Structures are given as structure tokens and as C-alpha cells.
Amino acid sequence: MKSKEKLQVAAAKLFMEKGYENTTVQEIASLAGVTERTFFRQFKDKSDVLFDTSNTMGQRVAAFITDNFDVEQKPLKLAVDSFASISDYFDDSRERVLARNQIIQSNPDLQERELLKRQVLIESVTNALSVKFDSELSELAARFAVEIFHMAFKKWIESTEKGFAEQVLAVYQLYEKLTLLIFE
């Protein structure tokens, strides 16, 4: 196992056991059998060890969008569907996602980091949509889609009732309800 992975495993373990703020980079490095210095070579800061820098979600979502331009004309619906399309990412590893989420919610620094990741996600979706739609419209749709995704995620966390895709759909319907009010 590469030291990067070892550090991620060690960090996850310690964060769970004693909380994010109570574990030092020193401890993580020791548990992983490396030096503090190599921690900071793999991750730009302490919080970085929890965040996937490669933007896997963004790539999957963008791929879905480019693959489905033809069957779906409405930018927002397309973007929302793209989030539903990655529901396996969540449903298949509920345990891990929940644990991770709990750590993040326990600390403001981590929440901020998560928020920044959401901006990257918005960009991915915006770029994917921009191929076919007007760029400003794409950005707005992307922003709305990510908000819908986020609300769906929160609901998915709270209850075991529905799968991720269903929660996304539920929030999308809430959006339809919201917009229908325009024409009352």
C-alpha cells in the first residue's frame, strides 16, 4: 500500500476514534508509519486527507451529461438526472459515506472544505452543460442542480427509506412545485 493510502486509512481511523481536532498530523503519520513531513507532501493540509482531490463525482456527472444531450432538452433536468445517475456511489457504501459525513459535520474547517468542493462540482456541471446550452443558463442550471443534489443528500442521510436517486427525484419535484407557483 502506498503511503498516501496508508495515511488516509490512519487518518480516518483516528478521526473516528478521537475526533478531527484532537488528532494531530504527527499521530496520523506515526500510525501510517511515515514522517509528518511526508504527510504534508501528500496532502496540502490536515483537512486535505479527507477529500478526494480528483473530483471523481464531477467527472462522472459530466460524462452522463455529455452522453445524454440528445434524450433530454432541459438543462436543469439533465443535470439533476446526472446526479441521480451516480446514486450507486452513495447507496453502495452508505456506511462509509455516513461516517465521513459525521466527521465533516463535526468541524467548521471541514465544512468549509466541503463547500469549496461543491464549487468545483458546479464548475464541472457548468462546463458539461455549456457544450449545448448558453453559458449563463448553464451556470444557473448547474448551481440549482447542485443545490438540489445537496438537499437530496441531506434527506438521504436522515432516512433509510429511499435510495439516493429517489431523494434526488423528490427534491426535483419540490422544485417543480416551487416554479409552478409562478403561474398561479
Add this chain to the structure above:
Amino acid sequence: MKSKEKLQVAAAKLFMEKGYENTTVQEIASLAGVTERTFFRQFKDKSDVLFDTSNTMGQRVAAFITDNFDVEQKPLKLAVDSFASISDYFDDSRERVLARNQIIQSNPDLQERELLKRQVLIESVTNALSVKFDSELSELAARFAVEIFHMAFKKWIESTEKGFAEQVLAVYQLYEKLTLLIFE
């Protein structure tokens, strides 16, 4: 002048002159004529000195919403109007807002902090809307409204053409265009 204000002034000056990362808390404190320790008593961290902790915007926006429930039935439109209602906050001090924005955009830490502030804003709007509307619908409307606000802010930064309220309206119209596609 209270030391808190002195620190804010000193920080703003130094951040402008030599950038956020290149100025130390030490320097800010010295310029303000106090100790590093009192800086950290006033602000929870270095970035805090740039952020208004009292959520003035949230309060103003929430106030507008509660004051205008009767004249406006549509939650999103109401929320968006509430942002237009504080346009003086921006138009009246373009200089300062631009300078501040430039500092924030120069550093990831500050961007994250700004993002967290937006969450607080979302909560304010959600709570205000919840008095009259369903709570989930309120949250969705609040999230969308804040995204619209943010896009309007970006456009307002980029061009001197329109006032803040006009930019908000412009993005809202973009939203209408987006939703109309539902019924194509």
C-alpha cells in the same frame, strides 16, 4: 477607536498592500498598536478579521421578507426581491466591496470562509420564508435565491453598466427562462 476596529483597518490596509498570505497577524497587531494576543481575542482566526460576524445582510434580507409577505405570494420571487432591496449596500460602496472581493478571491481560505457565510445567509432566508411557507420549500427557495444573488453579484463586479438590483433582476429572468423550458 476600539481595538477591534483598529485591527480591521490595519488588516485591510496590509492585505491590500502586500496580500493576505504575506501579512502576519503580528504585523496587523503592531500596526494597530496592540498585541498579537488581543487580535486572537477579537477574532477567532486570521481570516475572521475580514468577515462581519453579525450577519447584517441576513438580517436586512429577513426583515424585508417578513415585511412583504402580503404583497408577494411566490417564495422565490420574494426572496430574490429581498436581495434587490439591499442593493444600496453594494451600489453605495462599490470601491470598498470591490477591494474586499479582490482580497477574498486571492486566497482559498478566504473563499471558503465566504462560502460558509453564504450558508448562514441561506439559513436566514430559509427561516424568514418558513413563517409562511412549507419548510422544505422555503429551504429550496432560499438556496436558489442565494445562488441567484451570487451570480448577480459576480455580474455586478464585472461591469459598471447596471446597478445591483438590475443585475439581480436580470439573473431572475434567466431563471424564468430556465424554468419555462419545462413546458416546451
Add this chain to the structure above:
DNA sequence: TAAAATAATGTCACAAACTGACATTGGGAT
């Protein structure tokens, strides 16, 4: 295979951000 280049890790020294504990001061209230 041996030598040489390259990548990963270690060592060390240090700056900057932050905190806890306790001392000092500087105005208001009495």
C-alpha cells in the same frame, strides 16, 4: 548486471497561527 538518473522519504530547523494561564492596567462606579 552495474551505473546513473529519478522519485519518495527522512531530518532538521524554523516561521506562523493559535491557546491557556496568569499578571497588569486603566477607567467607571461607589
Add this chain to the structure above:
DNA sequence: ATCCCAATGTCAGTTTGTGACATTATTTTA
């Protein structure tokens, strides 16, 4: 004038993060 309280200072220490250079694996190539 004195007492009180809040704000500030002092100081010592922890943790995060970085630069510079040494050492050790790993891979390339002669």
C-alpha cells in the same frame, strides 16, 4: 481614594505548514 471589572499584555507552549538538504528506494538505460 478605592474598589472593581473588563480589556490588554506577557509568556510559554502546541500544532500546522514549509524550505533546504541528506538518504534511501526504484526505475532506466548503457
